[in-house]
Amino acid sequence: MMDVHSDTACELGEGPLWHPQRNTLFWFDILGSTLFCKGETEEAWGFDEHVSAAGWVDQDTLLIASETGLWTFDIPTGEQEFLAGLESDTSATRSNDGRADPYGGFWIGTMGKEAEAYAGAIYRYYRGEVRRLFDRITIPNSICFAPDGRRAYYADTVSRRIKSVALDDEGWPTGKPSIFVDLREPELNPDGSVVDAEGNLWNAQWGAGRVACYAPDGTFLKAIDVPASQTTCPAFGGADLATMFVTSAAQGVDETQGGMTFAAQIGVTGQREHQVIL
Template identity: 70%
Template structure:
C-alpha cells in the first residue's frame, strides 16, 4: 500500500468513498476533523468529536458526531442537526458507522476513555433513531452483506465479530451470533467493510493489516499496511477495486502512523450505499 494522504491523524477513522463525487472522506476523531480528497483536498474543523458519515446526495452527507447525526452541506460546510445521539451523556462519543443497503445508517458509540460497556449501536432509518445493541465497550466493524440480509458489528474489546440477520427493512431479527472469534490469535477487530462477493475485510488494530474472511468466516488473505494501528478500510476508486485504510498515531512513535493509505484490493467492493433521510 502507498500513502494516500500524509496527514498523521491521532485517530484516523470512518473512510467513505463518495461514488458521485469521486472523493474519499475520512476523519481524525481525536483531532475533531473531517477530510476529503479527490481532485482537490479539503478539511473541516469541528468543536466536538466527529467519526463517520454516509452520503445522502452529491452535496450532502449524514455525519456522526459526539452529540448527534447532522446533515452536512459539502460545498458550504454548514450543518443541521437531524437527531441527537447520546447528547445528554458527556462521557461518550460516536465511533464506527456505515450506511446499509436499505438506506439506513448504523452508528456506534463508546466511552471517551473506552469505559467498559458504556457504548451502544444505533440505526437511523426514515426519521427514527433506534438503539439496537447496548453494553458495547468499543463499537466497530459495522458493515453489511451485499443483499442486505445480514449485518456485522463488533465490540473490539471482545475480539469477536458478530453477525445478525436483517429483515426487508434492514432491522435486525433474532439474536446476533459470533461470526469470527479472534481471541485465539490475539487480534483486535476494528473497522470492516464487505466486498461485492460477500467477503468481510477487517482492519486489525496493532497487526498492520486488513484481513479478508469469506461469508462462512474462513480466512481468505491479508493485505499488509505500512502502519500498525489500522483502524478502518473502505473500497473506492472509479471501479471499486481500490482499498483505502485509515490508521492511528495515538500512543505511538511510528513514522507512518496516522496516515491514510491506498492500494489494489484484489477484489471489487460494494458501492457505498446512499442514506435515505
C-alpha cells in the same frame, strides 16, 4: 504493500467513505475533530466536537455522526444542520464506527471517551428515527453489510469477536447475533470492516498492521499488510471500486507513517456505498 493516499497524520483516523457521485474519499480524525476529503486536492473541516463517521445523502450532502448527534453536512459550504440526537444527554460518550445500510438507514456506534467498559451502544437511524439496536458495547466497530442486504456485521473490539445478525425486510436485526469470526486465540483486535462485492469481509486489525479477509462463512482467506500498526478501517473506492483505502491512528505510537491514510489496488471489487435516505 499499500501506498500513501494522504500523508496527513491523524491522531485517530477513522470512517473512510468513498462518495460515489463525487468520486472522492472522505475520512475523519476523531480526536482531532476534523473531516478530510481528497480528490484532486485535500480539504479539511474542523468541528466543535468529535466526529467519526458519515454516509452520503446526495451529491453535496453527507450525514455525519458526532459525539452528540447526527447532522447533515453541506460539502460546498461546510454548513451543518441538526438531524437527531445521539446520547446528547451525556458528555461521557462519543460516536465511533458507522456505515449506511442497504435500506437507506445508518448504523452508528457510541463508546465512552475513555473506553469505559460497556458504556456504549449501537444505534440505527432510519427515516427520521434513532433506535438503539445493541447495548453494553465497549468499543463498537466492524459495522458493515452483506451484498444481499440480509445480514449485518458488528464487533465490540475488546471482545475480539466479530458478530453477524440477520436483517428483516426493512433492515432491522432479527434473531440472536452469532459469532462470525473469533479472534481471541490469535489475540487480534477487530476494528472497522467492509464487505466486498463477493460477500467477503475485510477487517482492519488494530495493533497488527493489516487488513484481514474472511469468506462469507468466516474462513480466513488472506491479509494485506499496512505500513502503520494501528489500522482502523478499510473502504473500497475508485472509479471501478477496486481500490482499497485504509485509515490508521498515530495515537500512542512513534511510527513514520502512523495516522496516514493508505490505498492499494488489491484485485478485488467492493460494494458501492449505500445512500442514506433522510
